Amino acid sequence: MMIERRELLMAGAGLAAAGTLAVPAAGQQHPMEGMAMSMTDCIDDCVASHRMCLETATWLTKRGGASATASLIAMLNDCAELCQASANSMLRESPLHTILCRACADACERCARECLSHVVDERMKRCSATCKDCAASCRMMADMAS
Numbered sequence: 227m228m229i230e231r232r233e234l235l236m237a238g239a240g241l242a243a244a245g246t247l248a249v250p251a252a253g254q255q256h257p258m259e260g261m262a263m264s265m266t267d268c269i270d271d272c273v274a275s276h277r278m279c280l281e282t283a284t285w286l287t288k289r290g291g292a293s294a295t296a297s298l299i300a301m302l303n304d305c306a307e308l309c310q311a312s313a314n315s316m317l318r319e320s321p322l323h324t325i326l327c328r329a330c331a332d333a334c335e336r337c338a339r340e341c342l343s344h345v346v347d348e349r350m351k352r353c354s355a356t357c358k359d360c361a362a363s364c365r366m367m368a369d370m371a372s
Contacts, residue, residue: 265316265367267363268312268327268363268364268366269313269316269317271359271360271363271364272309272310272313272316272330272360272363272364273310274359274360275305275306275309275334275359276306276307276309276310276313277306278353278356278357279302279303279305279306279337279353280303280306282302282349282350283302283303286298286299286302287299289346291346293346293350295344298340298341298344301336301337301340302337302341302353304333305334305336305337308326308329308330308333309330309333309334311326311330312326312327312364316367323367324367324371324372325368327364327365327367328365330360330361330364331360331362331364331365331368332361334357334358334360334361334364335358335361337353337354337357338353338354338358338361339354341354341357
């Protein structure tokens with residue numbers, strides 16, 4: 227039986243709303259804990275970027291106007307999904323987390339640039355800064371694991 231994408235997204239949203247996604251990241255020990263940057267820090271940055279991108283896409287959709295382009299909203303949603311996938315892969319200690327972290331870093335860098343080009347108010351600046359932080363964390367995590 228194939229699980230539909232909508233069911234998976236709704237389950238993830240329910241967990242996020244319940245606050246259960248951030249709890250393991252804060253208390254879980256990871257093999258890279260003693261390194262310059264811990265895996266837990268990278269997970270936390272990914273979760274923060276995931277949330278910020280989704281909230282910003284929703285805000286733009288409700289606000290409307292010239293900045294609420296379909297391409298920007300799609301980029302925010304894509305970035306959010308990559309951030310979530312990267313965080314999940316690190317929580318599972320997946321051997322593929324470096325691949326996902328590299329993809330996440332690339333997406334977050336692009337998203338940060340795009341948000342800055344659509345600066346409407348402080349929200350877009352915060353979204354850009356959050357994506358930049360996540361990109362730096364994911365790039366460092368991928369480089370450390372290589």
